[in-house]
Amino acid sequence: MTGAAPILEVRGIGKVYGSVIALSDISISVGAGEVVCVLGDNGAGKSTLLKVLAGVHPHTSGEVLLDGRAIRFAGPRNALDAGIATVYQDLAIVPLMPVWRNFFLGAELSSGVGPFSRLRVAEMRAITLAQLGRMGIDLRDVNQPIGTLSGGERQSVAIARAIHFGARVVILDEPTSALGVKQAGVVLRYVAQARDRGLGVVFVTHNPHHAYPVGDRFLVLNRGASLGEFDKAGIGIEELTRLMAGGAELETLAREIERG
Amino acid sequence: MTTLTPVRSRTGDERLAVTHPVKRLLRRPEMGAFIAALVIFGYFSVSTAAFLTPAGAATWLYSASLFGIMAVAVAMLMIGGEFDLSAGAMTGTTGLLVGAFTTQWGMNLWLAMLLALLIALAVGAVNGLLVVKTGIPSFIVTLATFFILQGVNLAGTKLLTGQVAIQGMTLVPGFEAGKVIFGGVIPVFGLDLKVSVFWWIGLTAVTSWVLLRTRYGNWIFAIGGQLQSAMQTGIPVRRTRIGLFLGTAAAGWLVGMLSLFDVATVQATTGIGQEFIYIICAVVGGCLLTGGYGSAIGAALGALIYGMILQGIVFAQWDNNWLKAFLGGMLLLAVLVNLSVRRQAGVRA
Ligand SMILES: Nc1ncnc2c1ncn2[C@@H]1O[C@H](COP(=O)(O)OP(=O)(O)OP(=O)(O)O)[C@@H](O)[C@H]1O
Numbered sequence: 157m158t159g160a161a162p163i164l165e166v167r168g169i170g171k172v173y174g175s176v177i178a179l180s181d182i183s184i185s186v187g188a189g190e191v192v193c194v195l196g197d198n199g200a201g202k203s204t205l206l207k208v209l210a211g212v213h214p215h216t217s218g219e220v221l222l223d224g225r226a227i228r229f230a231g232p233r234n235a236l237d238a239g240i241a242t243v244y245q246d247l248a249i250v251p252l253m254p255v256w257r258n259f260f261l262g263a264e265l266s267s268g269v270g271p272f273s274r275l276r277v278a279e280m281r282a283i284t285l286a287q288l289g290r291m292g293i294d295l296r297d298v299n300q301p302i303g304t305l306s307g308g309e310r311q312s313v314a315i316a317r318a319i320h321f322g323a324r325v326v327i328l329d330e331p332t333s334a335l336g337v338k339q340a341g342v343v344l345r346y347v348a349q350a351r352d353r354g355l356g357v358v359f360v361t362h363n364p365h366h367a368y369p370v371g372d373r374f375l376v377l378n379r380g381a382s383l384g385e386f387d388k389a390g391i392g393i394e395e396l397t398r399l400m401a402g403g404a405e406l407e408t409l410a411r412e413i414e415r416g
Numbered sequence: 417m418t419t420l421t422p423v424r425s426r427t428g429d430e431r432l433a434v435t436h437p438v439k440r441l442l443r444r445p446e447m448g449a450f451i452a453a454l455v456i457f458g459y460f461s462v463s464t465a466a467f468l469t470p471a472g473a474a475t476w477l478y479s480a481s482l483f484g485i486m487a488v489a490v491a492m493l494m495i496g497g498e499f500d501l502s503a504g505a506m507t508g509t510t511g512l513l514v515g516a517f518t519t520q521w522g523m524n525l526w527l528a529m530l531l532a533l534l535i536a537l538a539v540g541a542v543n544g545l546l547v548v549k550t551g552i553p554s555f556i557v558t559l560a561t562f563f564i565l566q567g568v569n570l571a572g573t574k575l576l577t578g579q580v581a582i583q584g585m586t587l588v589p590g591f592e593a594g595k596v597i598f599g600g601v602i603p604v605f606g607l608d609l610k611v612s613v614f615w616w617i618g619l620t621a622v623t624s625w626v627l628l629r630t631r632y633g634n635w636i637f638a639i640g641g642q643l644q645s646a647m648q649t650g651i652p653v654r655r656t657r658i659g660l661f662l663g664t665a666a667a668g669w670l671v672g673m674l675s676l677f678d679v680a681t682v683q684a685t686t687g688i689g690q691e692f693i694y695i696i697c698a699v700v701g702g703c704l705l706t707g708g709y710g711s712a713i714g715a716a717l718g719a720l721i722y723g724m725i726l727q728g729i730v731f732a733q734w735d736n737n738w739l740k741a742f743l744g745g746m747l748l749l750a751v752l753v754n755l756s757v758r759r760q761a762g763v764r765a
């Protein structure tokens with residue numbers, strides 16, 4: 157723990173979708189210059205937790221604190237205005253729209269007031285190209301519909317967007333799932349860079365090999381509940397992996413596969 | 417002697433096939449409608465004597481303008497992923513309201529028009545609120561509104577006048593002044609164009625600009641293209657969607673006024689059955705029925721095509737019923753073209 161005051165914190169949070177209890181009693185905080193990894197199996201509730209942090213879904217119990225003060229985000233715009241940007245698992249892109257329009261979706265640059273304000277198209281195109289270039293994504297054309305990009309390219313655009321707009325906290329929901337080795341490396345380096353710039357990062361992943369090198373702390377979820385929060389010093393990568401997979405099961409599986 | 421230049425230096429990116437400017441133009445959503453409009457224009461110009469005369473052209477432009485104003489508003493709504501089946505009946509409702517307020521109750525004309533606009537906007541707001549709050553498809557919500565308006569138009573008119581139309585608008589004080597704005601004629605190059613043609617062109621230009629060059633436009637495309645993403649990126653989704661329903665309602669009012677001042681009589685059946693024509697014009701103009709894609713200029717061209725066919729058939733002295741068959745064929749063709757556009761513009765699964 158760095159000991160820095162947390163920017164964003166949740167205490168004893170719970171989320172119920174109708175009769176589905178997706179999360180119960182989860183606490184987590186992220187401070188400036190800190191990378192918190194959230195790990196867990198499919199359906200563990202990772203995305204649900206992030207959606208609460210990003211202001212998409214209101215929580216049903218517990219509290220969310222921003223800079224130590226209790227807050228209830230009315231929507232993603234609230235969270236974005238507070239400097240919290242998110243890469244959603246579904247990427248939050250509109251396939252038929254050009255890459256540059258997707259990049260600035262909801263945060264378009266425009267000049268002029270009221271009904272006469274107009275988009276600063278050339279500037280937005282240039283920024284998009286530059287930001288993607290910085291990520292090592294060399295796009296053919298920022299005017300092409302984003303739906304025509306490869307899965308990894310789309311993911312990279314969403315990440316570049318979050319890094320560009322996230323002034324304080326960046327939340328990433330499985331940003332490396334569709335990426336090649338090189339791009340996954342670039343994303344991890346990005347996470348590290350963001351941390352060094354003083355941003356808080358919440359990083360969700362299935363892959364402990366991606367989480368371990370960059371993470372400062374690890375929250376392991378299972379079936380909507382926490383299996384514990386660990387400092388990097390307090391846990392090794394093997395143990396983390398075992399914890400995620402539900403302990404002994406993985407060893408039995410390994411033995412079975414070897415025999416087969 | 418040959419010098420080899422690296423491909424990159426010429427094109428910027430070697431993976432990008434150089435697209436011919438013409439080809440790029442062809443990819444625009446309104447291109448199909450543009451070509452179809454040219455063909456139909458050419459056909460009727462050659463095959464009928466009246467089509468190209470100033471009087472003839474003014475006639476089909478006028479037809480096109482009334483449908484065009486609605487088609488443009490409906491296209492904007494469809495890009496946002498919704499339908500408004502009450503848009504046709506609304507043109508009747510607003511005209512009838514003004515007629516009833518003035519001829520039956522002696523209300524000031526301008527006040528009556530303002531009141532009719534407010535009522536139209538209220539109906540649009542109800543449509544929008546129901547869709548946004550309940551998640552019921554707009555197709556159903558506005559189908560219900562359509563039937564309600566249709567019933568009210570007919571029964572209300574009969575109740576008030578004992579007839580199926582409201583007449584006598586010319587006697588209402590201020591009618592002549594209103595006619596200048598909504599029913600006047602402006603000569604351009606020997607064409608006596610009805611003022612509605614200018615409303616149509618102006619509205620198309622403004623809508624096009626809003627869609628392509630303002631944040632609202634961006635939001636509308638996003639909402640229609642992927643609602644979930646629009647919400648997650650913090651776009652004011654509810655406000656924008658309700659605004660689109662207000663837009664079609666306001667356009668219904670405008671067209672209601674344009675026809676009211678043109679003929680000084682309002683039939684109780686005005687606009688009924690036209691709601692699908694607006695949608696067809698928008699689709700012919702490149703709007704996807706699934707939302708998220710289309711253009712205002714395309715919808716205006718779709719209406720132009722409709723206006724030309726509507727009057728062209730009359731000039732050619734064909735059986736009027738061919739119009740419907742034509743329309744169905746056009747729609748099918750447009751949907752097929754749009755489908756391939758969508759595939760090409762590439763929505764990967
Ligand atoms: N909108 C919803 N309505 C009802 N149930 C939901 C909803 N969203 C998520 N759930 C349920 O909540 C649980 C947790 O889902 P969540 O998406 O948070 O899992 P996850 O950890 O992100 O999984 P994955 O690794 O597959 O992305 C799941 O059982 C899911 O079915």
Ligand SMILES: [Mg+2]
Pocket residue numbers: 202203204245329
């Ligand atoms: Mg998830």
